[in-house]
Amino acid sequence: MKKILTASALALLIAGCAAAPTIDSVSAAAPLTLSVDGQPVLPKLHPFHSGEILYVPARALLEYYPVELKWDNAHKKLILTTNSSRSVLSPGSSAMQVQYTQTDGDYEDKLEGPVLLKEGHVYVSAGAVDLLTGAVAKLAASGDTVSITSGDVSTSKRVLKEPLAAVSSGKVKLYAARKEGSTYKGFILEVNGKKHSFQWEAPRQVSYPPELYYADVDGDGKPEATVIFNLGTGTGMSLEEVHVVKPEAWQELAVPAAEKAAAAVVSSRITLDNGDVVVRLELAGAAPSKVTLRLPGRAGDGGLEHFGTQAGIGAVTHYKVVNGKLKAETNVSIGMGESMGTLMLDYKAGSGGMVPDTIRFEPHDTTEQYVKKE
Template identity: 85%
Template sequence: MKKILTASALALLIAGCAAAPTIDSVSATAPLTLSVDGQPVLPKLRPFYSGELMYVPARALLEYYPVELKWDNAHKKLSLTTNSSRSVLSPGSSAMQVQYTQTDGGYKDKLEGPVLLKEGHVYVSAGTVDLLTGAVAKLAASGDTVSITSGDVSTSVRVPKDPLAVAAGSSGKVKLYAARKQGSTYKGFILEVNGRKHSYNWGSPRLVSYPPELHYADVDDDGKPEAIVILSLGTGTGISQEEVHVVKPEVWKELAVPTAEKAASAAVFSTISLDQKDVLLQLEVAGSSPSKYTFRLPDRAGDGGLDHFGTHAGIGAVTYYKVADGKLKAETNVSIGMGESMGTLMLDYKAGNGGMVLGTIRFEPHDTTEQYVEKEQ
């Protein structure tokens, strides 16, 4: 099923609903309350059951999902408009018409139950909430509250009750929250340290398997711990990218940190050449302990020559950050050709120039490529 995408947040009331015919198939149950991301909302608009279907007020969407709601009293229709589409709900109908705002395309979605009008307000089923925004509406274990939890393709305009990450060793005092979710992306974060909070406009994909990491350590050796946030930017075949943010919480200042790719590229020189049927990779790593490697790949020149392998090694297709032993560290790979990884560069950062800079760097061939090292210095 298609889901509505994000738009600018607009809080419009649904006006004039009382003139529309009311559907009287609502079952009598104990009054329910509504919560969104763990917070009570809309106390006067209570969820209810109609038959076996749970219904929630359409206005609940405004509590966590930036969308414009507009009631057309003449035609008895409710429109939900985003920057990418406009959906129309009609009380009594079990279908929703969706029209793209940027093109002439559109489609009709079947709903699990009819849209209802009750006491002048439009209500939609829990399944429709999921269809529209990816959020999940369900009865809480207490039996008296319907809880809406923002889904992985919905948007939240409120700070969730539960943090995305808690720093180990911080006694629960260093936390990271999503400030806002936009589709499958985190749009901003809130960092909490010792009860104080500050917002940052960092963005990253919402990857369930790769949640944000949070650390609390004195990585710049000034005697005060920093909050270190590591965000996954995406993974794929031969690719994995992360970014790191280092914050001094006493002043909420973010320290400049060169990416592992940039820092390593400034310290590594490489050339790729052909030696008859073989491919040679020469790698020089600068730093306090400089080193040189020459890889000979036998009988590989026929794989496409330098058009395939290039003239210099690539750095940074696979990058990871971590905090260990009180230091900010990174690992980034060295590759040739179409992502053929030869080994890993290990980086340690240190304080310098108003932020963090490269401290040490060393190279380790992979177990599978070590056999091609012709000479090592």
């Protein structure tokens, strides 16, 4: 099933449910509490286990997700409505009826356990929460709290209380100051118990959380906090953004983007030679070098109209901190995004921030055979 997307959130009304199926058995353990994105919610509605299945109140969806919940008392059904779909949950049933507003017909989604009704409130399994919204609901290690992590499609503005990243035994932490839709708007950096806000923005991507490092990347004898955000990935592309902060004064150092820094010190030329495509790279920097790649028999693949006259730089860019050095990788491509290899950059301290130091070209395993030794 596709995830439910957007709609205005309304209050849940569940009433007059005497004739609806009710829960058969619930474990007698102490009541569980519920949290969403690290914050306690719905203190009067407790998650519970029924057999081996963990259940949470359906009303929890309203804490982080834009959906209208409406109880149909005549038919004893809970209707979930967004601007793109309508889903129906029936207490006692392990199936959910789904209809998308832009397509004809409807279909049925199987749930891991039946929808339950307890004290006038509808409960759904943790797996149904994931199925409906992409959120993850699970029992915390403490055993007394069910935690829902709302995922990257939520449009809640809930502030995360748990850090997105932490290093140095928890002495350095990164929090989201606010989230809006699929974007984090603002972050809080904590170093040794002190916090500071930054107006950075980054996509909320569960699969690609922010990276955090704490190392002396500018060589002044004091460690800096380095934050790396993934800005997006796709076919043939992946972009990241880096921020380096000196926590003593909460000063952010300027860091030229890898693709721009590389383009400033790398010149390229693509020519044709006896049916071959020849790619020449000249790399300036602290250790200048030249690289030539000869692609045999490729001139007939469209000539320079296809390959262009210069290589492209930067469709795929990654940053990392290794042994106290800020490093970056950004790719070199020709034609319609055909990647030849990677430019490896090292940064060093410079006037006003970090500047590129050394740069070298590293071919892929599949293109190494085309490198001509200079």
